[in-house]
Amino acid sequence: MPIDTACRFVTPSRFGEAAPTSFWRVAPAAAALEASAIREILKVTERPDVLSFAGGAPSPVAFPIEAVRAASDRILRDDPTGALQYGPSEGYLPLREQIAARLTAAGQPTTVANVLVTTGSQQALDLIGKALLAPGVTVLAANPTYVGALQVFALHGTRLAELDDDSAAERAAFAYVTPSFANPTGVSLAAAAQRRLVERLAASNVPLIEDDAYGDLWFDEAPPPGCRAIAPAQVLTLGSFSKVLAPGLRVGYVAGPPPIIALLARLKQGADLHTPSLNQRIVAALIANGTLDAELPRLRSFYKRQRDALLGALDRHLAALADWRVPAGGMFVWLRLKQGRDATALLAEALRRRVAFVPGAPFYFAAADPATLRLSFATVAGERIDEGITGLAAALADAPGA
Numbered sequence: 001m002p003i004d005t006a007c008r009f010v011t012p013s014r015f016g017e018a019a020p021t022s023f024w025r026v027a028p029a030a031a032a033l034e035a036s037a038i039r040e041i042l043k044v045t046e047r048p049d050v051l052s053f054a055g056g057a058p059s060p061v062a063f064p065i066e067a068v069r070a071a072s073d074r075i076l077r078d079d080p081t082g083a084l085q086y087g088p089s090e091g092y093l094p095l096r097e098q099i100a101a102r103l104t105a106a107g108q109p110t111t112v113a114n115v116l117v118t119t120g121s122q123q124a125l126d127l128i129g130k131a132l133l134a135p136g137v138t139v140l141a142a143n144p145t146y147v148g149a150l151q152v153f154a155l156h157g158t159r160l161a162e163l164d165d166d167s168a169a170e171r172a173a174f175a176y177v178t179p180s181f182a183n184p185t186g187v188s189l190a191a192a193a194q195r196r197l198v199e200r201l202a203a204s205n206v207p208l209i210e211d212d213a214y215g216d217l218w219f220d221e222a223p224p225p226g227c228r229a230i231a232p233a234q235v236l237t238l239g240s241f242s243k244v245l246a247p248g249l250r251v252g253y254v255a256g257p258p259p260i261i262a263l264l265a266r267l268k269q270g271a272d273l274h275t276p277s278l279n280q281r282i283v284a285a286l287i288a289n290g291t292l293d294a295e296l297p298r299l300r301s302f303y304k305r306q307r308d309a310l311l312g313a314l315d316r317h318l319a320a321l322a323d324w325r326v327p328a329g330g331m332f333v334w335l336r337l338k339q340g341r342d343a344t345a346l347l348a349e350a351l352r353r354r355v356a357f358v359p360g361a362p363f364y365f366a367a368a369d370p371a372t373l374r375l376s377f378a379t380v381a382g383e384r385i386d387e388g389i390t391g392l393a394a395a396l397a398d399a400p401g402a
């Protein structure tokens, strides 16, 4: 695909590239699913000549490759049957114990009965959708919100309402938030805001899903313990090893009240029986031998350096053209172009200069601000970030509406 035509995928067709033939009568909910605009952009940005601020992926530089290799060798030597056999749907018991201990240490008292290991935290979202959503049911969320969550909600014919919409709260199935360093905005909920949110939802009997995919990637100060620490009966916390170990392992978890966890475990049986046995053992080994805890400070300072390189480049090249928020952790800077400039139009011009980002539009479920865009500072090499933002500034000078 020529790079400068990539933008036509920003508004995806209903069936993407594979329209069903007459043999296949697609379920209405699946037929209504739109191809992820972000995945379409990423197809282009994976080209090695593109400086991509678009991806949501962690930096491969940070993968603990040798530790994974050693753990995997040891597991296949010492416990080959366990690693290669089916396992319990709830997850590998030692890993569930470790997750419970880590959540407890972080301020959320947790036992094994509270924990379900999932195939990435994305699967937890999918299972929660199946457990709690139905057509016409309302979900409260921030606008904009993580597209992977929006996809799950859309599949169930859910109505979305903004988190602070009190009239919608009365009939909501749940509220969904990313408490720390949200994707896409980088915004976090301070302890007082968490408490206010939990109390407001409790008044309407609404539970909360807190998706904490980025909580471990803080730069200066650890985030507060999370809403589940405030109201354990009302909150499901989602966690992931994708951003701190490696996303290809597909190991995440959901923690919450045992009856809901048991329901999600039953639904998981129909989804994939269980998360891969070998991968769960690898994660458990990297926790047990201290690799994860040794990696975390290194990761935090790596991402902080990357963030600072991006903020420096933005100050030098885009100060007159855009505003942005400084994230205190995570992987994203959320930018707003000045003078009502359109980020989707800018993308075409940026791709011609071999620079990619994600326009804000796909993240909105209600009124969208077309001037917004997301920049990831995770994967562009630190020494090339300035070059990328220089390209973005040049694209902005040439894009329609300049």
Ligand SMILES: Cc1ncc(COP(=O)(O)O)c(C=O)c1O
Pocket: 056, 119, 120, 121, 122, 123, 146, 148, 178, 183, 211, 213, 239, 240, 241, 242, 247, 250, 251, 252
């Ligand atoms: C907010 C948020 N939640 C969940 C996920 C899913 O992560 P995983 O399934 O790899 O744990 C992501 C991935 O980018 C994310 O940004």
